[in-house]
Amino acid sequence: MRRYFRHLRDMQLLGLVGVTLVFIGFFLTAQLQQLEAEGSGWRRIDLELLQQRMESGDLSDHEAVWYHLKTEGAGDVRDGEPRR
Amino acid sequence: MSTLVCELCPRECEIPEGGSGDCRIRVNLGGKLRATTYGRPSAIHVDPMEKKPLYHFLPGSPVFSIATAGCNLHCLNCQNWQLSQRGGEEMEQIYRADPRELVELARDQSCESIAYTYSDPVVFYEYVYDTSEIARAAGLHNVFITAGYINIPPLRRLCGLLDATNTDLKAFDDRFYRETNGGTLQPVLDALVTFREEGVWVEVTNLLIPTLNDDLAMIRRMAKWIGRELGTGTPLHFSRFHPQYRMRNLPPTPGDTLDRARAEAMDAGLKYVYVGNVLGHEGNSTYCPVDGTLLIERVGYRITEYNLTDDGRCPLCSEQIPGIWQ
Numbered sequence: 001m002r003r004y005f006r007h008l009r010d011m012q013l014l015g016l017v018g019v020t021l022v023f024i025g026f027f028l029t030a031q032l033q034q035l036e037a038e039g040s041g042w043r044r045i046d047l048e049l050l051q052q053r054m055e056s057g058d059l060s061d062h063e064a065v066w067y068h069l070k071t072e073g074a075g076d077v078r079d080g081e082p083r084r
Numbered sequence: 085m086s087t088l089v090c091e092l093c094p095r096e097c098e099i100p101e102g103g104s105g106d107c108r109i110r111v112n113l114g115g116k117l118r119a120t121t122y123g124r125p126s127a128i129h130v131d132p133m134e135k136k137p138l139y140h141f142l143p144g145s146p147v148f149s150i151a152t153a154g155c156n157l158h159c160l161n162c163q164n165w166q167l168s169q170r171g172g173e174e175m176e177q178i179y180r181a182d183p184r185e186l187v188e189l190a191r192d193q194s195c196e197s198i199a200y201t202y203s204d205p206v207v208f209y210e211y212v213y214d215t216s217e218i219a220r221a222a223g224l225h226n227v228f229i230t231a232g233y234i235n236i237p238p239l240r241r242l243c244g245l246l247d248a249t250n251t252d253l254k255a256f257d258d259r260f261y262r263e264t265n266g267g268t269l270q271p272v273l274d275a276l277v278t279f280r281e282e283g284v285w286v287e288v289t290n291l292l293i294p295t296l297n298d299d300l301a302m303i304r305r306m307a308k309w310i311g312r313e314l315g316t317g318t319p320l321h322f323s324r325f326h327p328q329y330r331m332r333n334l335p336p337t338p339g340d341t342l343d344r345a346r347a348e349a350m351d352a353g354l355k356y357v358y359v360g361n362v363l364g365h366e367g368n369s370t371y372c373p374v375d376g377t378l379l380i381e382r383v384g385y386r387i388t389e390y391n392l393t394d395d396g397r398c399p400l401c402s403e404q405i406p407g408i409w410q
Contacts, residue, residue, distance in 0.1 A: 041095050041096065041097035041098055041099075041105065041106055042097050042098060042099045042100065042103040042104065042105060042106065043103060043104050043105070043106060043108060043171075044103060045102075045103065045104045045108065045111065045171055045173065046171075046173055046174075047102050049173045049174075050111065050120065050171070050172070050173040052173075053172070053173050053178075054120070057180065058124065058172075058178045059120045059121065059124055059172045059173065059178070060118070060119065060120055060121065060122040060123050060124055061113070061118050061120070062118065062119045062120075062122035062123065062210060062211075063116055063117065063118060063119070064090075064092075064110055064117040064118060064119040064209075064210055065209070065210055065213075065238075066090065066091040066092045066209070066235075066237075066238050067088050067089060067090045067091055067092075067110075067117040068088070068089055068091065069086055069087075069088060069089075069115070070086075070087040070088065070089050070098055
Protein backbone atom coordinates (compact mmCIF):
# COMPACT_ATOMS: atom_id res chain seq x y z
CA MET A 1 0.00 0.00 0.00
CA ARG A 2 2.80 2.39 1.01
CA ARG A 3 4.73 1.48 -2.12
CA TYR A 4 1.60 2.21 -4.23
CA PHE A 5 1.24 5.71 -2.77
CA ARG A 6 4.93 6.47 -3.23
CA HIS A 7 4.59 5.39 -6.85
CA LEU A 8 1.55 7.66 -7.22
CA ARG A 9 3.46 10.62 -5.77
CA ASP A 10 6.33 9.92 -8.18
CA MET A 11 3.91 9.93 -11.09
CA GLN A 12 2.35 13.21 -9.92
CA LEU A 13 5.78 14.78 -9.67
CA LEU A 14 6.72 13.52 -13.11
CA GLY A 15 3.43 14.89 -14.47
CA LEU A 16 4.10 18.27 -12.91
CA VAL A 17 7.63 18.37 -14.35
CA GLY A 18 6.21 17.40 -17.76
CA VAL A 19 3.55 20.14 -17.74
CA THR A 20 6.16 22.70 -16.66
CA LEU A 21 8.47 21.64 -19.51
CA VAL A 22 5.59 21.98 -22.00
CA PHE A 23 4.88 25.51 -20.71
CA ILE A 24 8.57 26.45 -20.96
CA GLY A 25 8.64 25.03 -24.49
CA PHE A 26 5.61 27.10 -25.57
CA PHE A 27 7.10 30.24 -24.01
CA LEU A 28 10.49 29.78 -25.68
CA THR A 29 8.90 29.02 -29.08
CA ALA A 30 6.76 32.19 -28.87
CA GLN A 31 9.78 34.27 -27.87
CA LEU A 32 11.90 32.81 -30.68
CA GLN A 33 9.16 33.52 -33.24
CA GLN A 34 8.97 37.09 -32.01
CA LEU A 35 12.76 37.48 -32.18
CA GLU A 36 12.79 35.96 -35.66
CA ALA A 37 10.22 38.52 -36.87
CA GLU A 38 12.08 41.42 -35.22
CA GLY A 39 15.45 40.27 -36.56
CA SER A 40 14.15 40.22 -40.12
CA GLY A 41 13.02 43.81 -39.75
CA TRP A 42 9.25 43.51 -39.54
CA ARG A 43 6.60 42.79 -36.96
CA ARG A 44 3.33 40.96 -36.80
CA ILE A 45 0.64 43.36 -35.65
CA ASP A 46 -3.00 43.07 -34.66
CA LEU A 47 -4.25 43.76 -38.17
CA GLU A 48 -7.92 43.51 -37.25
CA LEU A 49 -7.53 46.13 -34.51
CA LEU A 50 -5.48 48.33 -36.84
CA GLN A 51 -8.18 48.23 -39.50
CA GLN A 52 -10.91 48.96 -36.95
CA ARG A 53 -9.02 52.01 -35.74
CA MET A 54 -8.36 53.15 -39.31
CA GLU A 55 -12.06 52.84 -40.14
CA SER A 56 -12.99 54.85 -37.03
CA GLY A 57 -10.48 57.54 -38.05
CA ASP A 58 -8.18 57.01 -35.06
CA LEU A 59 -5.41 56.05 -37.46
CA SER A 60 -4.58 57.17 -40.96
CA ASP A 61 -4.13 55.38 -44.27
CA HIS A 62 -1.79 58.10 -45.56
CA GLU A 63 0.67 56.59 -48.01
CA ALA A 64 4.28 56.68 -46.82
CA VAL A 65 7.24 57.80 -48.86
CA TRP A 66 10.68 56.18 -49.11
CA TYR A 67 9.80 52.60 -49.92
CA HIS A 68 9.83 50.28 -52.87
CA LEU A 69 8.47 46.95 -53.93
CA LYS A 70 10.85 44.06 -53.36
CA THR A 71 11.24 42.37 -56.71
CA GLU A 72 12.29 38.74 -56.83
CA GLY A 73 15.45 38.04 -58.82
CA ALA A 74 15.74 41.48 -60.38
CA GLY A 75 17.20 43.08 -57.26
CA ASP A 76 15.80 46.10 -55.49
CA VAL A 77 14.99 49.19 -57.51
CA ARG A 78 16.10 52.48 -55.99
CA ASP A 79 16.17 55.94 -57.38
CA GLY A 80 16.92 57.85 -54.18
CA GLU A 81 13.66 59.78 -54.45
CA PRO A 82 10.58 59.26 -52.36
CA ARG A 83 7.50 57.93 -54.07
CA ARG A 84 3.91 58.36 -53.18
CA MET B 85 1.76 38.83 -51.88
CA SER B 86 3.90 41.96 -52.26
CA THR B 87 6.79 42.58 -49.91
CA LEU B 88 7.83 46.19 -49.48
CA VAL B 89 11.24 47.51 -48.53
CA CYS B 90 11.17 50.62 -46.35
CA GLU B 91 14.07 52.94 -47.22
CA LEU B 92 13.62 55.37 -44.38
CA CYS B 93 16.03 54.08 -41.77
CA PRO B 94 19.08 51.82 -41.72
CA ARG B 95 16.94 48.81 -40.79
CA GLU B 96 15.50 48.76 -44.31
CA CYS B 97 12.70 46.44 -43.15
CA GLU B 98 11.31 44.00 -45.67
CA ILE B 99 7.63 44.10 -44.80
CA PRO B 100 5.23 41.42 -45.99
CA GLU B 101 1.59 42.27 -46.60
CA GLY B 102 -0.24 42.90 -43.32
CA GLY B 103 3.00 43.40 -41.38
CA SER B 104 4.60 46.53 -40.01
CA GLY B 105 8.17 47.73 -40.01
CA ASP B 106 10.22 47.34 -36.87
CA CYS B 107 8.90 50.78 -35.87
CA ARG B 108 5.35 49.33 -35.58
CA ILE B 109 3.67 52.20 -37.43
CA ARG B 110 4.66 51.82 -41.10
CA VAL B 111 2.36 49.09 -42.36
CA ASN B 112 2.10 47.22 -45.67
CA LEU B 113 -1.57 47.27 -46.60
CA GLY B 114 -2.51 46.03 -50.04
CA GLY B 115 1.02 46.48 -51.38
CA LYS B 116 1.32 50.11 -50.29
CA LEU B 117 3.22 51.35 -47.26
CA ARG B 118 0.93 53.31 -44.94
CA ALA B 119 2.13 55.85 -42.39
CA THR B 120 -0.61 54.96 -39.91
CA THR B 121 0.06 57.78 -37.44
CA TYR B 122 0.09 60.57 -40.03
CA GLY B 123 -1.98 63.40 -38.52
CA ARG B 124 -2.58 61.31 -35.39
CA PRO B 125 -0.25 62.47 -32.61
CA SER B 126 -0.47 60.82 -29.20
CA ALA B 127 1.42 63.55 -27.33
CA ILE B 128 0.99 67.32 -27.65
CA HIS B 129 2.55 69.73 -25.14
CA VAL B 130 4.02 73.21 -24.93
CA ASP B 131 7.52 72.94 -23.45
CA PRO B 132 10.35 75.38 -22.85
CA MET B 133 13.12 75.05 -25.47
CA GLU B 134 15.48 74.10 -22.62
CA LYS B 135 13.56 70.85 -22.11
CA LYS B 136 14.51 69.48 -25.54
CA PRO B 137 17.35 70.30 -24.55
CA LEU B 138 18.41 73.13 -26.85
CA TYR B 139 20.46 75.75 -24.97
CA HIS B 140 21.78 77.77 -27.93
CA PHE B 141 18.55 78.03 -29.91
CA LEU B 142 15.93 80.67 -29.04
CA PRO B 143 16.51 80.34 -25.28
CA GLY B 144 13.47 80.60 -23.06
CA SER B 145 10.98 80.37 -25.92
CA PRO B 146 7.98 78.03 -25.77
CA VAL B 147 8.00 75.20 -28.29
CA PHE B 148 4.95 73.29 -29.47
CA SER B 149 5.96 69.65 -29.09
CA ILE B 150 4.36 66.63 -30.71
CA ALA B 151 4.90 62.91 -31.10
CA THR B 152 3.13 59.87 -32.42
CA ALA B 153 3.50 56.25 -31.33
CA GLY B 154 6.40 54.13 -32.59
CA CYS B 155 10.17 54.17 -32.72
CA ASN B 156 12.90 52.49 -34.75
CA LEU B 157 15.16 51.94 -31.73
CA HIS B 158 14.35 49.89 -28.65
CA CYS B 159 16.40 51.33 -25.82
CA LEU B 160 16.28 49.28 -22.64
CA ASN B 161 16.23 52.54 -20.66
CA CYS B 162 13.61 54.34 -22.78
CA GLN B 163 11.91 57.21 -20.90
CA ASN B 164 8.89 57.26 -23.21
CA TRP B 165 8.36 53.57 -23.77
CA GLN B 166 4.58 53.80 -23.31
CA LEU B 167 4.61 55.92 -26.45
CA SER B 168 7.61 54.72 -28.41
CA GLN B 169 7.38 50.97 -27.96
CA ARG B 170 3.78 50.63 -29.08
CA GLY B 171 1.97 50.68 -32.38
CA GLY B 172 -0.75 53.23 -33.16
CA GLU B 173 -3.48 50.62 -32.74
CA GLU B 174 -2.36 50.03 -29.14
CA MET B 175 -2.61 53.69 -28.08
CA GLU B 176 -5.45 54.86 -25.84
CA GLN B 177 -4.83 58.54 -26.52
CA ILE B 178 -4.81 59.66 -30.15
CA TYR B 179 -5.49 63.23 -31.29
CA ARG B 180 -6.49 64.20 -34.80
CA ALA B 181 -4.50 67.09 -36.23
CA ASP B 182 -3.47 67.38 -39.86
CA PRO B 183 -0.33 69.45 -40.55
CA ARG B 184 -2.26 72.67 -41.17
CA GLU B 185 -4.22 72.30 -37.90
CA LEU B 186 -1.01 71.59 -36.02
CA VAL B 187 0.58 74.82 -37.24
CA GLU B 188 -2.56 76.76 -36.29
CA LEU B 189 -2.49 75.17 -32.82
CA ALA B 190 1.17 76.13 -32.39
CA ARG B 191 0.41 79.74 -33.32
CA ASP B 192 -2.62 79.81 -31.00
CA GLN B 193 -0.27 78.81 -28.19
CA SER B 194 2.13 81.67 -29.11
CA CYS B 195 4.90 79.23 -30.01
CA GLU B 196 7.64 80.27 -32.42
CA SER B 197 8.72 76.68 -33.03
CA ILE B 198 7.39 73.18 -33.45
CA ALA B 199 9.40 70.28 -32.01
CA TYR B 200 9.05 66.76 -33.36
CA THR B 201 10.11 64.87 -30.27
CA TYR B 202 9.42 62.40 -27.38
CA SER B 203 9.38 59.19 -29.44
CA ASP B 204 11.53 59.41 -32.58
CA PRO B 205 10.22 61.66 -35.35
CA VAL B 206 12.12 59.63 -37.93
CA VAL B 207 9.27 57.12 -37.93
CA PHE B 208 6.56 59.70 -38.56
CA TYR B 209 8.67 61.32 -41.27
CA GLU B 210 5.82 62.22 -43.67
CA TYR B 211 3.91 64.03 -40.92
CA VAL B 212 7.08 65.92 -39.92
CA TYR B 213 7.84 66.82 -43.52
CA ASP B 214 4.39 68.15 -44.42
CA THR B 215 4.01 70.02 -41.12
CA SER B 216 7.49 71.53 -41.44
CA GLU B 217 6.69 72.85 -44.90
CA ILE B 218 3.58 74.65 -43.66
CA ALA B 219 5.28 75.82 -40.46
CA ARG B 220 8.22 77.25 -42.40
CA ALA B 221 5.84 79.14 -44.70
CA ALA B 222 4.05 80.50 -41.61
CA GLY B 223 7.32 81.78 -40.14
CA LEU B 224 7.71 79.08 -37.49
CA HIS B 225 10.90 77.14 -36.75
CA ASN B 226 11.17 73.36 -36.94
CA VAL B 227 13.10 71.44 -34.31
CA PHE B 228 13.96 67.74 -34.70
CA ILE B 229 14.72 65.84 -31.49
CA THR B 230 15.98 62.47 -32.57
CA ALA B 231 18.32 59.55 -32.12
CA GLY B 232 19.46 60.16 -35.68
CA TYR B 233 18.83 56.60 -36.88
CA ILE B 234 17.82 57.49 -40.41
CA ASN B 235 19.14 56.97 -43.92
CA ILE B 236 20.92 59.91 -45.49
CA PRO B 237 18.75 60.59 -48.62
CA PRO B 238 15.50 61.11 -46.62
CA LEU B 239 17.37 63.06 -43.97
CA ARG B 240 18.97 65.37 -46.53
CA ARG B 241 15.58 66.03 -48.06
CA LEU B 242 14.11 66.94 -44.67
CA CYS B 243 17.07 69.08 -43.55
CA GLY B 244 16.05 71.92 -45.85
CA LEU B 245 13.00 72.45 -43.62
CA LEU B 246 14.69 72.03 -40.23
CA ASP B 247 16.19 74.77 -38.11
CA ALA B 248 17.69 72.84 -35.20
CA THR B 249 18.23 69.35 -33.88
CA ASN B 250 19.20 67.80 -30.62
CA THR B 251 20.49 64.40 -31.57
CA ASP B 252 20.97 61.72 -28.97
CA LEU B 253 24.39 60.14 -29.33
CA LYS B 254 23.83 57.24 -26.98
CA ALA B 255 27.45 56.09 -26.73
CA PHE B 256 30.56 56.20 -28.86
CA ASP B 257 30.47 52.43 -29.08
CA ASP B 258 28.78 50.21 -31.65
CA ARG B 259 28.44 47.32 -29.21
CA PHE B 260 26.51 49.52 -26.78
CA TYR B 261 24.13 50.49 -29.60
CA ARG B 262 23.55 46.86 -30.52
CA GLU B 263 23.05 45.63 -26.96
CA THR B 264 21.18 48.55 -25.37
CA ASN B 265 19.38 50.30 -28.22
CA GLY B 266 18.93 47.71 -30.94
CA GLY B 267 20.75 49.86 -33.49
CA THR B 268 24.24 50.68 -34.72
CA LEU B 269 26.53 53.67 -34.23
CA GLN B 270 27.71 54.64 -37.72
CA PRO B 271 24.33 55.80 -39.14
CA VAL B 272 23.96 58.18 -36.18
CA LEU B 273 27.40 59.68 -36.80
CA ASP B 274 26.54 60.05 -40.49
CA ALA B 275 23.27 61.78 -39.60
CA LEU B 276 25.07 64.25 -37.31
CA VAL B 277 27.53 65.15 -40.05
CA THR B 278 24.64 65.53 -42.52
CA PHE B 279 22.81 67.94 -40.18
CA ARG B 280 25.97 70.06 -39.98
CA GLU B 281 26.57 69.97 -43.76
CA GLU B 282 22.97 71.03 -44.38
CA GLY B 283 23.18 74.00 -42.02
CA VAL B 284 20.87 72.71 -39.28
CA TRP B 285 21.84 73.97 -35.79
CA VAL B 286 23.13 70.90 -33.92
CA GLU B 287 23.27 70.09 -30.21
CA VAL B 288 24.15 66.62 -28.94
CA THR B 289 22.89 64.74 -25.89
CA ASN B 290 24.68 61.82 -24.26
CA LEU B 291 22.83 60.02 -21.46
CA LEU B 292 25.39 58.52 -19.10
CA ILE B 293 24.44 55.09 -17.73
CA PRO B 294 26.62 53.83 -14.87
CA THR B 295 29.03 51.06 -15.95
CA LEU B 296 27.67 50.90 -19.52
CA ASN B 297 28.80 54.08 -21.28
CA ASP B 298 30.53 56.22 -18.66
CA ASP B 299 34.10 55.24 -19.50
CA LEU B 300 36.17 58.46 -19.62
CA ALA B 301 38.37 57.26 -22.49
CA MET B 302 35.24 56.66 -24.60
CA ILE B 303 33.83 60.05 -23.61
CA ARG B 304 37.09 61.66 -24.68
CA ARG B 305 36.96 59.91 -28.08
CA MET B 306 33.36 61.07 -28.52
CA ALA B 307 34.21 64.66 -27.60
CA LYS B 308 37.18 64.66 -29.98
CA TRP B 309 34.96 63.35 -32.77
CA ILE B 310 32.32 66.02 -32.10
CA GLY B 311 34.98 68.75 -32.08
CA ARG B 312 36.52 67.52 -35.32
CA GLU B 313 33.36 66.71 -37.30
CA LEU B 314 30.78 69.16 -35.92
CA GLY B 315 32.95 71.91 -34.43
CA THR B 316 34.18 72.71 -30.93
CA GLY B 317 31.29 75.16 -30.51
CA THR B 318 28.74 72.33 -30.66
CA PRO B 319 26.90 72.12 -27.33
CA LEU B 320 27.12 68.69 -25.69
CA HIS B 321 24.62 67.77 -22.96
CA PHE B 322 25.47 65.01 -20.50
CA SER B 323 22.22 63.76 -19.10
CA ARG B 324 21.57 61.84 -15.92
CA PHE B 325 20.18 58.31 -16.21
CA HIS B 326 17.22 57.21 -14.06
CA PRO B 327 16.37 53.51 -13.83
CA GLN B 328 13.24 52.70 -15.80
CA TYR B 329 11.60 50.43 -18.39
CA ARG B 330 13.83 47.37 -18.82
CA MET B 331 16.84 48.84 -17.06
CA ARG B 332 15.88 49.08 -13.42
CA ASN B 333 18.91 47.20 -12.18
CA LEU B 334 21.28 50.16 -12.35
CA PRO B 335 21.41 53.21 -10.04
CA PRO B 336 20.96 56.81 -11.22
CA THR B 337 24.14 58.39 -12.58
CA PRO B 338 26.23 59.74 -9.67
CA GLY B 339 26.88 63.48 -9.74
CA ASP B 340 30.65 63.06 -9.83
CA THR B 341 30.40 60.87 -12.95
CA LEU B 342 28.64 63.74 -14.71
CA ASP B 343 31.25 66.21 -13.43
CA ARG B 344 34.13 64.04 -14.63
CA ALA B 345 32.51 63.53 -18.04
CA ARG B 346 31.99 67.29 -18.41
CA ALA B 347 35.61 68.02 -17.44
CA GLU B 348 36.88 65.37 -19.87
CA ALA B 349 34.84 66.69 -22.80
CA MET B 350 35.96 70.27 -22.11
CA ASP B 351 39.56 69.11 -21.81
CA ALA B 352 39.14 67.44 -25.22
CA GLY B 353 38.31 70.84 -26.68
CA LEU B 354 34.53 71.29 -26.52
CA LYS B 355 33.55 74.77 -25.36
CA TYR B 356 29.95 74.28 -24.26
CA VAL B 357 29.39 71.16 -22.21
CA TYR B 358 26.27 70.93 -20.07
CA VAL B 359 24.88 68.68 -17.37
CA GLY B 360 21.20 67.85 -17.54
CA ASN B 361 18.59 66.26 -15.23
CA VAL B 362 20.40 67.67 -12.15
CA LEU B 363 18.62 70.67 -10.67
CA GLY B 364 20.83 73.65 -9.84
CA HIS B 365 24.05 72.16 -11.25
CA GLU B 366 26.50 74.81 -12.47
CA GLY B 367 26.76 72.79 -15.69
CA ASN B 368 23.21 73.89 -16.56
CA SER B 369 24.46 77.39 -17.33
CA THR B 370 26.35 78.90 -20.25
CA TYR B 371 29.73 80.56 -19.66
CA CYS B 372 31.99 82.50 -22.00
CA PRO B 373 34.80 80.15 -23.09
CA VAL B 374 37.26 83.08 -23.17
CA ASP B 375 36.78 84.87 -19.83
CA GLY B 376 34.35 82.61 -17.96
CA THR B 377 31.58 85.24 -17.67
CA LEU B 378 28.19 83.78 -16.76
CA LEU B 379 26.14 84.34 -19.92
CA ILE B 380 22.91 82.41 -19.28
CA GLU B 381 22.04 81.05 -15.86
CA ARG B 382 19.50 78.21 -15.80
CA VAL B 383 17.77 76.50 -12.93
CA GLY B 384 16.01 73.46 -14.30
CA TYR B 385 14.31 74.64 -17.49
CA ARG B 386 14.06 78.24 -16.22
CA ILE B 387 16.39 81.05 -17.25
CA THR B 388 17.23 83.08 -14.14
CA GLU B 389 19.86 85.40 -15.64
CA TYR B 390 20.56 86.40 -19.24
CA ASN B 391 23.65 88.45 -20.06
CA LEU B 392 24.25 87.78 -23.77
CA THR B 393 24.12 90.78 -26.08
CA ASP B 394 21.36 90.92 -28.69
CA ASP B 395 23.70 89.51 -31.32
CA GLY B 396 24.83 86.62 -29.08
CA ARG B 397 28.14 87.96 -27.74
CA CYS B 398 29.79 87.98 -24.34
CA PRO B 399 29.13 91.44 -22.84
CA LEU B 400 32.72 91.67 -21.50
CA CYS B 401 34.99 90.35 -24.24
CA SER B 402 32.57 90.36 -27.23
CA GLU B 403 33.29 86.69 -27.99
CA GLN B 404 30.65 85.43 -30.44
CA ILE B 405 28.77 82.54 -28.87
CA PRO B 406 27.56 80.09 -31.54
CA GLY B 407 23.81 79.58 -31.73
CA ILE B 408 20.56 81.08 -32.94
CA TRP B 409 19.61 83.62 -30.32
CA GLN B 410 16.71 85.58 -31.84
